[in-house]
Amino acid sequence: MISHLKGKLVEKNPTDITVECNGVGYFLNISLNTYSQLPAEENIFIYVYLQVREDAHTLFGFMQxxxxxxxxxxxxxxxxxxxxxxxxxxxxxxxxxxxxxxxxxxxxxxxxxxxxxxxxxxxxxxxxxxxxxxxxxxNEIVKSSRNTHKEEALSALETLGYTRKQSEKVVSRIIKNDAEASVETIIKFALKNL
The missing domain is CATH 1.10.150.20 (5' to 3' exonuclease, C-terminal subdomain)
Incomplete structure (x- = not known):
């Protein structure tokens, strides 16, 4: 089993990241909690869980x-x-x-x-x-707020199984009420309202 990865963060989205280790890119599914803790620098150390199923091997990443x-x-x-x-x-x-x-x-x-x-x-x-x-x-897990785009929130909601049309109305309403809302906040409120 893969316990952790230490490498370069090449791609970052609210629901997944790609970490390059010695020339190999690992695609990891992440939670919004982990997304909010991702470091700004390229180098990353992330804990991993490998789920092995008959039809897929899936990696999940966690900052804590x-x-x-x-x-x-x-x-x-x-x-x-x-x-x-x-x-x-x-x-x-x-x-x-x-x-x-x-x-x-x-x-x-x-x-x-x-x-x-x-x-x-x-x-x-x-x-x-x-x-x-x-x-x-x-208690060691600390949330940090980041300003991100409406598109990232909609993309994350689509990945979690919601249609774009259904998500767009809810996300627009959330942004209307709080223009400075981070992508995590937008998605959390959207998940409660969808």
């Missing part, structure tokens, strides 16, 4: 080791795939995910696209005791 561990715990729950776990870590911060699970807040977990009431309850039952150890580690 604790976020990767939370991701692994989430995908261990029946009904939560890698895409849903990534959406959860994009809609909520890792700290919010841990708090929602340990404090049994079904409504917060259910607010994430693709998670219904039964799945939210299953997440809490399966992970409540397993995530208490992360509460302190997750």
């Amino acid at each position: 080791k604790s976020e990767r561990e939370i991701f692994k715990k989430l995908i261990s729950v029946s009904g939560i795939g890698a895409s849903t776990a990534r959406t959860m870590l994009s809609s909520l911060t890792p700290l919010q995910v841990v708090e929602a699970i340990t404090q049994e807040e079904v409504a917060i977990i259910q607010s994430v696209k693709g998670i219904g009431a039964k799945t939210a309850q299953r997440v809490i039952i399966d992970l409540k005791d397993k995530l208490s150890e992360f509460s302190e580690d997750v």
Whole structure:
């Protein structure tokens, strides 16, 4: 398994990045939380999770080791795939995910696209005791705000499974209310309103 990558950040989008290591470019899917922590410089060190399926080998990247561990715990729950776990870590911060699970807040977990009431309850039952150890580690994760374009937010929402037409109305409304909103903020509000 690939544990981490250290190399040059060649491409950066809200949902994915490409890291070049010794002439090989690795495409990594990322959460908005990781996107908000990406360094401005070219050189990057990123933790990796390799998902091996019958039809694909997919890499997921995380700036913090604790976020990767939370991701692994989430995908261990029946009904939560890698895409849903990534959406959860994009809609909520890792700290919010841990708090929602340990404090049994079904409504917060259910607010994430693709998670219904039964799945939210299953997440809490399966992970409540397993995530208490992360509460302190997750506090190290700090969100930074970045000004980005409406197009990046729309592109990210398309990647997460929403149509451009449906996303555009919601994103336009968010930008109208807050012209200085970062791409992460736009996407988080859009995910809650779509």
